[in-house]
Amino acid sequence: QQQVKQSPQSLIVQKGGISIINCAYENTAFDYFPWYQQFPGKGPALLIAIRPDVSEKKEGRFTISFNKSAKQFSLHIMDSQPGDSATYFCAASSGDSNYQLIWGAGTKLIIKP
């Protein structure tokens, strides 16, 4: 029940296209859903996060869509650029676990020029 399932494992998108990465969870106590971006040789860095009281959050070209009833959330990258090529991790946490993050397995995104 603590798992966060992320798909796909890898994704190739043409420059200018939309990249979509999906995550699903089981624990209904989760109330914080961040996405992290990791470049090769670096640590992950927070990209965008959402709380379950909203269904969508947008920051520039990055949007999180959240479906509470389906227990799913997704990251959309609009107008994908080669600089977006990285590994993306979804995660989830809750206050009753002191906001320890439960991580998805990651998606390696390659944007082809």
Next chain:
Amino acid sequence: NAGVTQTPKFQVLKTGQSMTLQCAQDMNHNSMYWYRQDPGMGLRLIYYSASEGTTDKGEVPNGYNVSRLNKREFSLRLESAAPSQTSVYFCASSPIQGGSYEQYFGPGTRLTVT
């Protein structure tokens, strides 16, 4: 502000050797974490420290020990390294207060155990 720093960046150990990975943060964060990252498995929590003076096991604590030396520093020790501990190790910190739960990561330590 250096953020989260980790030393060393790379390390090669022989089976049975011991070593300590060092981590420090200068953001006055309460919580600190040690993760390992293996291909296809995402990030797995080894140990965490919710606040100075406390430490707790995460998902994969076997073979590791930790010390929260003070609010800034959180070290990870491998007492007797095994090839299964070959991995990239990340330290992270988080304020966990005031509605801020972002984790800030260090650059990682690449450890190979032969």
